Amino acid sequence: MTVPLHQRIRDEIEGLIRSGAWPPGHRAPSESELMAQYGCSRMTVNKAMSALAQAGLIVRRRRAGSFVARPKVHSTVLDIPDIQAEITARGETYAFVLLAAERRPADPDDGDEVDLAGEGDLVVLRGLHVAGGRPFALEDRLISLAAVPEAAAADFAAEPPGAWLLHHVPWTEAESRISAVGAEAAVAELLALDVGAALLAVERRTWRAGEPVTRVRQLFPGEAYDLVARFGPAR
Amino acid sequence: MTVPLHQRIRDEIEGLIRSGAWPPGHRAPSESELMAQYGCSRMTVNKAMSALAQAGLIVRRRRAGSFVARPKVHSTVLDIPDIQAEITARGETYAFVLLAAERRPADPDDGDEVDLAGEGDLVVLRGLHVAGGRPFALEDRLISLAAVPEAAAADFAAEPPGAWLLHHVPWTEAESRISAVGAEAAVAELLALDVGAALLAVERRTWRAGEPVTRVRQLFPGEAYDLVARFGPAR
């Protein structure tokens, strides 16, 4: 259990901050003070403090010192999970049912589709994520064949498109939109809900080096699924 | 434009990864190779690579080398809005209508309330955020008087509780949960929607030094409001 010194310094200071012993705005000891306190070189202290700064726990200003950051409510880190990983982590069996798959050109009246498709066709998929035999989420996905020509030959019944894309196409940019919608008749039936039931809608677009790759819209039964964002000692 | 060298190395390698030039699993040059390539010392290269490893872009293994990581979860920064700022930024008038305010002990049957209240009472508030004369969000909030005794005397009709708390109580930990719910009758009436309409529910709890401070649940008309999260070079 030989914890490196720079890590120990990091952990101890992180503990002081998270416990509230050092409130936001508190000034931490200077590097030379810490250096004396821990009996180590400045580089070691610096490594610990730089890591805390990178993690957003402290703010460092030359000549002034290192200060405990005041957390911003407005931006927290949200983990949008890989559905398969999420389900198997709960110990439930996971399955993906491919409901429809086709290849077609972009609808010229849908600017968004045209933008995604570029010069090529689209692969259009609809599938159902199933957890322990019960419908968990409905997924509608568009994939640009201009960006991912291999998608034309992929077997999305064998490997869900999310996982397939993760293995074949590293993303560079992504945007997620979260909203709530009522279930339409067709959707309600697939998810075994009443028409109009509240659904959590997560829509994500990803790009690779500026080129659109895919757009996916996932619908979760609202009360059965939460997205969680944390700032704090949950770790 | 004097970018530090370790940062430049970091940025260049990050670019190679994000562009897809180095796919997941690709082995990066060793530190001594990079050291020769950039004409700098090993510590500088090490700082760059350690940072990439901490950011989860690469995985490093002794003797084996550094490898491009395969992305697992999609972790993004989510902007959870300050409602007032959001509305005024759109150029609409903002108002907060305090619908109910009371002080009472925690409901002993509600473990969550008991936990929040601690040894003291709770302030229980319900209010409506109004944008341009139309209901925008319904807010139900509990404040622990054990953590924030000044809340007993605050005038939440004059200053919305979110803003008041931000000014009076720095928090150290927060957790946000996002889900979708159907509107109950009372809620539907206040938000001028049909019963059962899909609502986006944002529930946030905050703590200060491990002590619960407040819990708030905000309900937004689902289709009228999106939360947006981005990941990418927009920095």
Add this chain to the structure above:
DNA sequence: CTCGCGAATATGTCTATACATATTGAACCG
């Protein structure tokens, strides 16, 4: 009394070196 400038301070960057440690691959031996 105010403004500007220099000195003090704390962080930021970088080097050269040293030793530790995990892992791999190959040589060696039973």
Add this chain to the structure above:
DNA sequence: CGGTTCAATATGTATAGACATATTCGCGAG
């Protein structure tokens, strides 16, 4: 042929020193 040992390799940790740079504070000049 199989297993063990050992050396090579790549990262991990740490040191001591040097210089750069931003910021603040206080002092002195006007």
